[in-house]
Amino acid sequence: MNRTTLSLIAGTTALAAVTGFAALSAPDAPGTDTAAKAAAQLPVERASLLCPAPSTSDLAETSYTSFTPVTKGTGSGGKAELREAAEESADAPADGEGKGKGKGKGDGKAGEDKPAKPVLTPKEPGKPVTGDSSGGEAPALVGTADGRFAPGWTVQETTEVAAGTGRGLQGVNCTAPDTDFWFPGASTDADRTDYVHLTNPDDSAAVVDLELYGKDGALKSAVGEGITVPPHSSEPVLLSTLTGERQTNLTVHVNVRSGRVGAAVQALDDKLGGDWLAASTDPSGSLVLPGIPKDATSVRLVVFTPDDADADLKVRLASPSGPITPAGHETVHVKGGMTTAVDLGDVTRGEAGSLVLTPTDRSVPVVAALRVVRGKGDKQETAFIPATRPVGTRATSADNSGKGSTLSLTAPGAAATVKVTASAGSEGGTPLSKTYTIKAGTTQDIEPPAPGGLKGTYALTVETVSGGPVYGARTLTASEGGVPAFTVQTLPDDRGTVAVPEADEDLSVLQK
Numbered sequence: 226m227n228r229t230t231l232s233l234i235a236g237t238t239a240l241a242a243v244t245g246f247a248a249l250s251a252p253d254a255p256g257t258d259t260a261a262k263a264a265a266q267l268p269v270e271r272a273s274l275l276c277p278a279p280s281t282s283d284l285a286e287t288s289y290t291s292f293t294p295v296t297k298g299t300g301s302g303g304k305a306e307l308r309e310a311a312e313e314s315a316d317a318p319a320d321g322e323g324k325g326k327g328k329g330k331g332d333g334k335a336g337e338d339k340p341a342k343p344v345l346t347p348k349e350p351g352k353p354v355t356g357d358s359s360g361g362e363a364p365a366l367v368g369t370a371d372g373r374f375a376p377g378w379t380v381q382e383t384t385e386v387a388a389g390t391g392r393g394l395q396g397v398n399c400t401a402p403d404t405d406f407w408f409p410g411a412s413t414d415a416d417r418t419d420y421v422h423l424t425n426p427d428d429s430a431a432v433v434d435l436e437l438y439g440k441d442g443a444l445k446s447a448v449g450e451g452i453t454v455p456p457h458s459s460e461p462v463l464l465s466t467l468t469g470e471r472q473t474n475l476t477v478h479v480n481v482r483s484g485r486v487g488a489a490v491q492a493l494d495d496k497l498g499g500d501w502l503a504a505s506t507d508p509s510g511s512l513v514l515p516g517i518p519k520d521a522t523s524v525r526l527v528v529f530t531p532d533d534a535d536a537d538l539k540v541r542l543a544s545p546s547g548p549i550t551p552a553g554h555e556t557v558h559v560k561g562g563m564t565t566a567v568d569l570g571d572v573t574r575g576e577a578g579s580l581v582l583t584p585t586d587r588s589v590p591v592v593a594a595l596r597v598v599r600g601k602g603d604k605q606e607t608a609f610i611p612a613t614r615p616v617g618t619r620a621t622s623a624d625n626s627g628k629g630s631t632l633s634l635t636a637p638g639a640a641a642t643v644k645v646t647a648s649a650g651s652e653g654g655t656p657l658s659k660t661y662t663i664k665a666g667t668t669q670d671i672e673p674p675a676p677g678g679l680k681g682t683y684a685l686t687v688e689t690v691s692g693g694p695v696y697g698a699r700t701l702t703a704s705e706g707g708v709p710a711f712t713v714q715t716l717p718d719d720r721g722t723v724a725v726p727e728a729d730e731d732l733s734v735l736q737k
Contacts, residue, residue: 303372
């Protein structure tokens with residue numbers, strides 16, 4: 226993201242306009258050693274989230290959970306709303322299988338002035354609110370939160386599909402709009418139906434380029450350039466329509482020329498179920514991919530470097546007892562501009578684990594994701610784990626129940642202490658907090674605390690208390706006709722506060 230430097234006088238005014246995903250800084254004033262004291266952390270005042278259309282299956286059952294943790298320093302006002310995106314434009318892909326509908330059920334098409342009605346509106350921070358939909362007509366959702374509802378606002382979309390392509394459990398955290406996304410782990414293989422969902426929250430059209438990179442480099446695709454996403458609408462783009470090449474492992478780059486969008490890849494497999502592939506964290510020399518289920522039967526690492534130089538990475542598994550080097554996969558070589566895939570098998574061998582990638586020598590920025598499979602034979606299910614940011618100050622996972630949730634935390638460097646808080650339930654219950662210590666270089670699977678007298682679903686908030694950086698993921702599991710259905714969502718810092726510098730002197734004199 227771009228970072229804008231603002232003057233101290235204009236900083237407070239400009240802060241109200243940002244969505245909470247950038248820091249504010251000021252340059253040193255001429256003739257002084259420093260122009261500002263240590264920056265104060267203030268709650269963000271506005272946030273935006275975008276949820277893709279969940280499924281086109283008539284058998285789909287989708288639930289939404291909206292939650293904002295209680296944040297000190299906020300006022301008493303504000304609200305959070307999710308509304309249906311307008312009907313997608315007529316040039317969306319015509320392929321029926323797996324096609325995202327994105328309809329607004331008559332509440333307004335692109336270009337109409339009539340706003341869509343809110344579909345999910347929480348009443349207070351600290352308590353989740355839920356909603357649901359059935360079948361394949363559920364639209365994409367566009368949401369905004371302001372005031373006390375903005376800091377740390379989280380929305381989870383979870384879909385159960387009983388049969389057909391992509392059957393199983395599919396989950397995704399609704400994402401903030403941005404201009405740049407990387408998705409290693411996509412595919413145009415014959416068994417896969419992958420769509421990249423683009424949702425535009427703004428009043429003007431967005432223009433997007435989709436770039437595909439396979440094992441031999443960039444794939445030629447004229448139709449991936451200049452895709453228009455109308456205002457307040459969602460466009461699903463079938464990846465196989467962008468190229469004639471069948472590629473088992475692809476990296477998709479979403480580059481927004483004009484405007485901003487939310488982006489997520491829906492990866493559906495004819496044999497292995499399917500799930501949402503969230504974007505990898507920004508390209509970096511070192512990455513952490515947390516929360517591999519201990520009973521994973523197959524794990525595939527997909528890595529890409531946008532740099533011209535090759536990258537050589539050490540591969541380590543942070544296990545409950547410490548770092549382990551996977552046999553035969555001590556390092557991975559990634560050619561510049563090419564997607565590399567490595568099959569790690571059942572790398573966790575029945576224990577909790579997180580993958581840690583570090584440079585062997587010179588640091589080259591990379592993006593990465595894991596495709597994880599549970600089950601055997603025709604009873605297999607797939608999920609994805611992208612590289613993610615650390616938990617940082619606070620991270621939240623919504624849509625947890627009394628069973629079927631696992632919280633996985635890893636401290637790849639120094640040991641760390643975290644506080645995990647279970648919120649009140651959506652229909653009742655008392656919040657509960659517990660503190661955990663994660664040893665250096667290890668991963669710990671935690672059966673999350675549940676609120677007392679739980680009714681409905683609840684949220685989990687993870688806060689770093691002390692020590693080194695912690696990375697986390699939450700796994701949801703369900704039984705679908707003997708298939709071990711599951712979905713994994715990582716827990717990056719919610720960026721619910723923004724840094725505001727304090728002046729060394731009383732600026733009120735400037736008003737005289």
